[in-house]
Amino acid sequence: MSSVAGSDDRTAAARIRDAAIALFGELGTDKATIRGVAAAAGVSPALVLHHFGSKEGLRAACDEYVVAEYRRSKQDAVESGTTDPFAALAGVEKSLSHLRYLSRAIRDGSPAASRLFDEMVAESKRVMQLSVAKGLLRPSEAPHDRAVLMVAWQFGGLVLHEHVARGMGAEPFSTELTARIARAALEVLTHGVFTDARYADAWQATDRSGDDHTAMEPNEEDRP
Amino acid sequence: MSSVAGSDDRTAAARIRDAAIALFGELGTDKATIRGVAAAAGVSPALVLHHFGSKEGLRAACDEYVVAEYRRSKQDAVESGTTDPFAALAGVEKSLSHLRYLSRAIRDGSPAASRLFDEMVAESKRVMQLSVAKGLLRPSEAPHDRAVLMVAWQFGGLVLHEHVARGMGAEPFSTELTARIARAALEVLTHGVFTDARYADAWQATDRSGDDHTAMEPNEEDRP
DNA sequence: CCTGCGACTGAACTCATGTTCAATATACTA
DNA sequence: TAGTATATTGAACATGAGTTCAGTCGCAGG
Structure with missing residues (x-):
């Protein structure tokens, strides 16, 4: 609006x-x-x-503008008090064209979109650390990797929104679609999908590249 | 090779x-x-x-070939006995160029890639139903939506592999990267990320579009 | 008044790229 | 050997699109 x-x-x-x-x-x-x-x-x-x-200059300007807008709206959402990583996704129904542009930018791998991705990983990581300390989130054996993965999934839902919409039989960017995505995601992220830890344990048991890659996470600090 | x-x-x-x-x-x-x-x-x-x-004919031929190859290798993996949806992702390290192409095709929304997405949703749904019956997977309140979401996440990891690799500080398509992704994913999918169900319950409580969208899932059959 | 400066335009230029076509080489058949 | 089909090529064609440029309009300031 x-x-x-x-x-x-x-x-x-x-x-x-x-x-x-x-x-x-x-x-x-x-x-x-x-x-x-x-x-x-x-x-x-x-x-x-x-x-x-030039056309590239125009693209850069659009990148800057949209990313800044997205960053701002997300900042607002964060400061509103919500701490779960899906509030942002659910809250950005405001501007379709901006979302569409962002989706394209991520797909095309524009520098600004890459920066945004990295920023969101850092922020997600920070928020998750806080949430873990608060007892809201389970501690992870690889917090950085988990943060990257969750941001990737979140962005993936945006990038593949067309396919997701088609798969769910709903209109792209419709409130119904975002609601159903959020619901399914919350279910999975709350209870998991496996009934027991046999797969995780089995993977653990294969011990590929050892347990040490938890320690090889890059940039432990929050601001890049 | x-x-x-x-x-x-x-x-x-x-x-x-x-x-x-x-x-x-x-x-x-x-x-x-x-x-x-x-x-x-x-x-x-x-x-x-x-x-x-024509160039479009060339693209169509590439689409057909790569998708058929992917389908075949995935079929092989499935028939090898593994039932978890991440075995496929971990097993397809064989051909970088094919993976890269597939990633592009999904990003560009080629018809063949869309068909592949839909197929994988159907198959994922079927496998998940079986796994639920076997007691390996938790039953879902929205099995179809969950299947779509999991496929989207899986494909999202493929489409955003460059960002994920950069975020994790690993080489794209390296075995180390896929191992770490699989590990983090298994952790999340086994235990969830939330310590309790407060978010899921809160979302449930808002009761947006009711509990009935579980019943409005399209195409219940497995072959489209 | 006029001088300069920024917004703005129409037309032309340049180049990359998909595509066509006539011509040649190669291979298979009678 | 002759002939025909297929593989293959070099060159030219057509067009779409980014970019350039000279010039017009409107306006602020001396």
């Missing part, structure tokens, strides 16, 4: 940026053309270059 | 296909050019079109 206000009182650069976010997210940075962005923003193709230098 | 045999006794079409799989996987279907594929295969660009009709 914030970005796509109907009025065109935004500055031309902002209109271009928003149109680019929408088009890049919908078609990908390759298929989306400068001419298409310009047409969607109601300006000439040359103006796009005038403001952003 | 199978696909990239050093000798060039493969037929030209096979060489082109393999080069295309490698390049498409590395650069994406857009950035990879027919000329690049031809050069990598040691043939002329025109021959690529002669054999595959």
